[in-house]
Amino acid sequence: MEGGGTLQEWGGRRAVMDALPAMDCYEDMFKEITRKLYGEEGLPDVTEGDHPSMRAQSDYDGESPEGGHGALAAFGLAALMQNGFPPPPGMFGHHHHLQSESTKYRPSGGEDKWVSSEETLQWTGSKIATYNAHQKLFRCTECECVGFLSRVAEHWLGTHANLRVFQCPQCPYASAWARCVRMHLQRQHNVVDTGENNSGLWKENPVLEEVTKYLQRLKNKIESPSVQNVNTPSTTQLKTEFGVSSAPQNHGQNQNSTPSRSSAQPGGTENTPSKRYCCTFCPYATDRRDLFTRHENIHRDEKPFQCYVCQKQFNRADHVKKHFLRMHRDHPYDLNRIRRQPPKNSNGMSYYNKYTSPQQNATRPQSLPTQGQIHHGLNIPAGFPPPPPGIRGVKPPLPSPPKMQQNGCNAKSHGSKTAKKKGEKRYSCCYCAWSGVDNWCLKRHLNTHLKPFVCGLCDYKAARSERLATHVLKVHNKRACGRCSFLGEDSAQLAIHMQEHQ
DNA sequence: CAGCAGGGGGCGT
DNA sequence: CGCCCCCTGCTGT
Numbered sequence: 394m395e396g397g398g399t400l401q402e403w404g405g406r407r408a409v410m411d412a413l414p415a416m417d418c419y420e421d422m423f424k425e426i427t428r429k430l431y432g433e434e435g436l437p438d439v440t441e442g443d444h445p446s447m448r449a450q451s452d453y454d455g456e457s458p459e460g461g462h463g464a465l466a467a468f469g470l471a472a473l474m475q476n477g478f479p480p481p482p483g484m485f486g487h488h489h490h491l492q493s494e495s496t497k498y499r500p501s502g503g504e505d506k507w508v509s510s511e512e513t514l515q516w517t518g519s520k521i522a523t524y525n526a527h528q529k530l531f532r533c534t535e536c537e538c539v540g541f542l543s544r545v546a547e548h549w550l551g552t553h554a555n556l557r558v559f560q561c562p563q564c565p566y567a568s569a570w571a572r573c574v575r576m577h578l579q580r581q582h583n584v585v586d587t588g589e590n591n592s593g594l595w596k597e598n599p600v601l602e603e604v605t606k607y608l609q610r611l612k613n614k615i616e617s618p619s620v621q622n623v624n625t626p627s628t629t630q631l632k633t634e635f636g637v638s639s640a641p642q643n644h645g646q647n648q649n650s651t652p653s654r655s656s657a658q659p660g661g662t663e664n665t666p667s668k669r670y671c672c673t674f675c676p677y678a679t680d681r682r683d684l685f686t687r688h689e690n691i692h693r694d695e696k697p698f699q700c701y702v703c704q705k706q707f708n709r710a711d712h713v714k715k716h717f718l719r720m721h722r723d724h725p726y727d728l729n730r731i732r733r734q735p736p737k738n739s740n741g742m743s744y745y746n747k748y749t750s751p752q753q754n755a756t757r758p759q760s761l762p763t764q765g766q767i768h769h770g771l772n773i774p775a776g777f778p779p780p781p782p783g784i785r786g787v788k789p790p791l792p793s794p795p796k797m798q799q800n801g802c803n804a805k806s807h808g809s810k811t812a813k814k815k816g817e818k819r820y821s822c823c824y825c826a827w828s829g830v831d832n833w834c835l836k837r838h839l840n841t842h843l844k845p846f847v848c849g850l851c852d853y854k855a856a857r858s859e860r861l862a863t864h865v866l867k868v869h870n871k872r873a874c875g876r877c878s879f880l881g882e883d884s885a886q887l888a889i890h891m892q893e894h895q
Numbered sequence: 896c897a898g899c900a901g902g903g904g905g906c907g908t
Numbered sequence: 909c910g911c912c913c914c915c916t917g918c919t920g921t
Contacts, residue, residue, distance in 0.1 A: 677903095677904085679904080679905085681905085681906090683909095684904070684905075684906090687903090687904090688903080688904080691902085691903075705901095707901085707902090708902085708903095709902085709903085710909075710910080711909075711910055711911070712901070712902070712903090714910080714911095715900090715901085715902095715911095716900075716901075719899080719900065719901095720900080728909095896920100896921085897919100897920090897921085898918105898919085898920085898921100899917100899918085899919080899920100900916100900917090900918085900919105901915100901916085901917090901918100902914100902915085902916085902917105903913100903914085903915085903916105904912100904913085904914085904915105905911105905912085905913080905914100906910105906911085906912085906913105907909105907910090907911085907912105908909085908910085908911105
């Protein structure tokens, strides 16, 4: 298949969403997805919306018309209708299916005649949507969502291709939904973007243009078969379709051109478009496959390693070693004892695959982390799924050693427990006689001299962001973001803002 | 304010 | 795979 490389990556990303990370490489993932999409199963089992990381990726995306699941969730339907979608016909009880001959024409008369294109998008093999000339509406072939051209194109790209084609012109934020970017612009940059006079939401993404042109050709063909391909929408028309104005240039000239790697995958539309591997769930991108694989484990919540002294679990072996050298320096460190499970079991399944069987995945959303959920590591025997991702900073009650004992261990090993300490290296302040154990301590100490956190409403300066936040709250009755200069009117507004930092 | 542990990314091997 | 670096959150002073 032409453009197989791109589709391969696309398929790989779908594979991640399909919770098939046991595949040892993207090639295998692609094969699996191809089998799912076009093989005997015939319908995808997209579960990206079930992934906690996916849910946290963006509050705007959370407001997106789709919940990320192939089936329309209740709120997704409501959002769709809010966006101008008529209620999807037969959505209740319908099952997913790709376009087939049997679904080309509906038996309910001419008014319900949904016609598909004879061509398919080369890089996906999908026919995207069918068109009903009577209703002048498109219907997604994968989930039967119904809407106008731009909406269905946006829906398909965002839901079934998982692409974020709309880019904030002022920051790296991108979304699959134009209105989400408009909302982001309004909230974060105080730019009221009506969709008619906005500042370039249409990301430089030939895929959007390709899909839109594809649907337009389908529409033209059905409504005016004799003039097909004449009314292929221009770039300006496309921008109008999506309510955007300033589109970048150099879009794909060939309508069937294979999308570039950077634009064909969501990560390619992130702030690091040149990276080869881009995470579906967060903005992370890298050129190294091994780093990407390691990063993916973060979103899988697996902790295959554990400290054999205190049973604390880790997702990386080097973290176990670092922990061990910090906390249990009196014990001999044995690399062979830190793995909770062998890398491969007798069936050749990886550790992760073992615990992410379809049954496991089905119950995964119920194990989403919530406030107050604390993992008692000692109660989880080896061989059981790792706990939900712990809330950062909440330390589970470990069986041993108790906190005081840990501190005693630290105190005992002070001065020699790390290479840093071994070398007696100290980081000295240039303004005073202070010296610290690491560079970060020095940085933080320097803030006491420099006070880089300046209140935007008065002359107050603070050495720490939390101090400034306290000041802003007490003096100005506003909620300050610890990561940027945002000031919220109340905690709810700040909470919404903080989600964007995810 | 500073020490500390945990976690994530980059990089070399 | 392991090391180093950086950052964050928690905790004690």
